[in-house]
Amino acid sequence: MRGLLATLLVSVVALTALSGCGTANSSNEPELPALPPIQHDLGPVAYRELIGDTFELLNEYWNEQANRLGETMPPPRALVSFWTRAQDKGCGGEKLGWQNAQYCWQNRTIAWDGNWVYGVLYRRLGDAAVAFLLGHEYGHMVQDELGVSSEFRHTIEAELNADCLSGAWLGAVNDQVITFDRSDYESLYDGMLEVADAYGVPWTDPSAHGTAAQRGRALLFGARHGARACINQLGPGFTA
Numbered sequence: 312m313r314g315l316l317a318t319l320l321v322s323v324v325a326l327t328a329l330s331g332c333g334t335a336n337s338s339n340e341p342e343l344p345a346l347p348p349i350q351h352d353l354g355p356v357a358y359r360e361l362i363g364d365t366f367e368l369l370n371e372y373w374n375e376q377a378n379r380l381g382e383t384m385p386p387p388r389a390l391v392s393f394w395t396r397a398q399d400k401g402c403g404g405e406k407l408g409w410q411n412a413q414y415c416w417q418n419r420t421i422a423w424d425g426n427w428v429y430g431v432l433y434r435r436l437g438d439a440a441v442a443f444l445l446g447h448e449y450g451h452m453v454q455d456e457l458g459v460s461s462e463f464r465h466t467i468e469a470e471l472n473a474d475c476l477s478g479a480w481l482g483a484v485n486d487q488v489i490t491f492d493r494s495d496y497e498s499l500y501d502g503m504l505e506v507a508d509a510y511g512v513p514w515t516d517p518s519a520h521g522t523a524a525q526r527g528r529a530l531l532f533g534a535r536h537g538a539r540a541c542i543n544q545l546g547p548g549f550t551a
């Protein structure tokens with residue numbers, strides 16, 4: 312059984328090979344916009360490749376979704392893996408802080424605590440937990456691009472919607488370019504527990520992100536029904 316990392320690598324190699332076939336662009340597909348380099352890209356090669364490949368697949372998937380509607384999905388302006396407090400540029404003047412990841416709409420940046428993502432998610436929980444988290448943050452950028460970010464009445468709606476969008480992406484790549492094995496599902500489940508709220512946090516709490524069950528259901532819904540269903544059924548105003 313291959314892990315998610317190995318399968319991600321295979322798919323990216325395959326995609327690179329495809330895009331390298333011939334010099335003429337025979338189809339009318341728009342060029343995939345380039346991702347920015349990852350700032351403070353530290354850690355073992357396999358970890359760094361997982362992060363890089365995850366963003367490549369996210370960029371490709373969301374561009375494809377946007378192109379179908381005649382739209383574009385510009386990539387994040389910056390990707391920042393911070394390891395020290397000084398490297399944490401934060402968002403709107405506020406530091407992001409440890410054990411956190413975020414999409415900042417002010418500067419269109421995805422940033423994450425490298426110590427946490429590498430040390431906890433990657434080393435203890437596995438590849439798929441990292442992919443889910445980055446897919447969630449990318450999902451916030453998609454919400455921003457769709458213009459729905461400000462329409463969610465409560466934080467938890469936007470958070471579960473981002474889980475759904477991450478699930479839509481994971482479901483699509485799982486069907487088409489990679490195959491999750493048992494360890495990937497375990498990694499996803501463990502990742503869900505790592506980022507979940509405790510039971511009893513009210514739906515209206517401004518910091519609520521959802522329990523593991525709520526977040527797991529949102530991810531599964533996205534994986535089964537796709538991005539459009541995330542917006543239509545888990546969009547602004549939905550309730551649990």
Ligand SMILES: [Zn+2]
Pocket residue numbers: 447448451469470473
């Ligand atoms: Zn979020």
